[in-house]
Amino acid sequence: MVRRRWGSDDGGVSDEALLAGVAVGDDQAGLIFVRRYQRRLYGLAVGIVGDVGDAEDVAQEAFIRIFRHAQVFDARRGSVSTWALTITHNLAIDATRVRRGVPTDPDDRVFLELMSTEHQPDTAAVASEAVARARSALLDLPIDQRRAVVLAALYGRTAEEISESEAIPLGTAKSRIRLGMAKLRQAVINEEA
Numbered sequence: 001m002v003r004r005r006w007g008s009d010d011g012g013v014s015d016e017a018l019l020a021g022v023a024v025g026d027d028q029a030g031l032i033f034v035r036r037y038q039r040r041l042y043g044l045a046v047g048i049v050g051d052v053g054d055a056e057d058v059a060q061e062a063f064i065r066i067f068r069h070a071q072v073f074d075a076r077r078g079s080v081s082t083w084a085l086t087i088t089h090n091l092a093i094d095a096t097r098v099r100r101g102v103p104t105d106p107d108d109r110v111f112l113e114l115m116s117t118e119h120q121p122d123t124a125a126v127a128s129e130a131v132a133r134a135r136s137a138l139l140d141l142p143i144d145q146r147r148a149v150v151l152a153a154l155y156g157r158t159a160e161e162i163s164e165s166e167a168i169p170l171g172t173a174k175s176r177i178r179l180g181m182a183k184l185r186q187a188v189i190n191e192e193a
Contacts, residue, residue: 003072015080023070034063039155041082047156048092055156058095062088137187145180150176 013032021029029039041062046055065087138146147166151157157165163173 016075019066019070019073019080022067023073030067030173033066037063037081037084041084043155044085044088044091045095045156048089049095054095055092058088058092061091065091133188134165134184137184140187141180141183145176145183148176149180153181 015036016032018029018033018036022033042055042059045058045062046052049055049058062084066084073080077083080085128143138149141149146160151162151165152159159173159177160170162168162177163170166173168176
């Protein structure tokens with residue numbers, strides 16, 4: 001088997017190429033893939049399960065499943081990112097249900113909002129456009145609000161954690177998150193109109 005030699009700067013290597021490397025057992029591709037996705041998967045997991053230890057377990061299990069099933073990834077059904085985050089999301093929900101010990105009503109609003117709708121190509125295309133609009137709107141936010149929104153939404157940090165890590169009062173952290181999310185929402189609504 002011919003193994004690709006990955007350079008030290010693989011920022012330009014696509015997720016699909018990395019996953020293909022993982023599928024054929026390329027350890028270097030696996031290492032780069034983990035480095036690229038570890039924060040996203042962990043951030044999503046901690047945001048759902050709310051516990052650092054459980055989130056680490058969920059993220060680790062997600063990587064195991066991604067590596068185990070890398071050969072069956074189908075780019076026609078969605079991006080590597082969507083696939084990896086969906087696996088993590090499903091594992092985190094399962095972990096939350098197990099930890100709770102009480103069945104969760106499928107109509108629970110919180111869980112409905114967390115569920116992915118990207119199962120069909122047309123849905124994925126619409127979602128991709130929405131992500132592009134949201135990313136553009138995020139870049140227009142003041143830097144302090146942008147940091148707060150990213151830390152809360154992508155990394156699952158609470159306002160209290162953001163307050164501590166940014167060395168700002170708790171009320172300021174909450175305001176930055178709230179104002180940033182409101183501006184994002186308004187920008188996306190304005191672009192849709």
